[in-house]
Amino acid sequence: MTEDRKLHRRPAGGRPPKQRAEEAGTRILETATHLFASRGFAGTSVEQVASACGAGKDTIYRRFPSKVAxxxxxxxxxxxxxxxxxxxLAPVDGDALKQLKALLRAYLSINMEPDLVALKRIAFSEAVVFAKSSAASSGSDPFMERLVEAVRAAQADGFxxxxxxxxxxxxxxxxxxxxPTTNAMLGGSDYDSPEALDAHFAVIWLWMTEGVIAR
Structure with missing residues (x-):
């Protein structure tokens, strides 16, 4: 029985086909994330992803027509x-400036997630491969939208x-x-620990809020 038929056949008492198909899709993506992050784009093949996640190669190609996709x-x-x-994230008590500070600190941690750093490294190293798709992918960015809202709130309150x-x-x-992200993308480990990120954030936040010119 093929993987596709397994995904769409519902055994007695089993999960609905749609749920199992979604779970299979998530399994493929999680496996591909690990392989791309650890082996790079050139070092990862669709066949390797299929083998590692237990899906048929044809199943992956039906969902994603190419390795780039x-x-x-x-x-x-x-x-x-x-x-x-x-x-x-838990709500932050305090004024608009404290909320902006907490949001920026969370963004810093998110941007330093190993998988995200690895994927950024691939995107930069394979710039020619992804040039066409990157140019076509324009749209709203929920991260920046939320940050802009926080900045406007801090502006409105006079901070x-x-x-x-x-x-x-x-x-x-x-x-x-x-x-920190450039350091990590180049293989550095200067900002691997939460303490190092905290120290970096404290310095940059001080410079951003108080400036670097002696008064």
Whole structure:
């Protein structure tokens, strides 16, 4: 019996076919995430993903017509997982500036997740392969949308100067994540520990809120 028939046949007392198909899709994506992150894009084949997750190669190709399509689905899967983590954050007590600070610290941790770092490294190293799909993938970014909202709230309460909130949010997050993520993508371990990230965040937050010019 083929994998597809297994996915759509419902045994007595078993899970509905749709649920089992979704579980199979998640299993494929989780397996592909691990393989891409550990072996890179060139070092991972659809056949390896099929073997590791116990699915038929034809089943994977029906869902994802190419390895590039599979990788793009993996990136989206990891982003959705990060968004679930963000949405699950406990509410922060305090004013708009404290809430912005907590959100930025959470974004820093999310951006340093090993799977996300590994996928970014692949996307940069395989820029030619993904150039076409990257150019076509434009749309809303729930992470930035939430950050812009937090910046606007802090502006409205007088904690931040007025101005273009999206641009300010972009500069804030770039200032925080560019150094540690670049270090990690190049194989460094300077920011592997929560303590190192805390120290980095404390310095950058101080510079962002108080400036670097002696007064």
């Amino acid at each position: 599979l990788f793009e689905a993996v990136v989206e899967h990891v982003r959705d997982r990060a968004l679930d983590r963000l949405n699950g 931040l100067r007025t101005g273009d909130a999206p641009s300010m949010a972009s500069h804030l997050i770039h200032s925080l994540v560019s150094l």
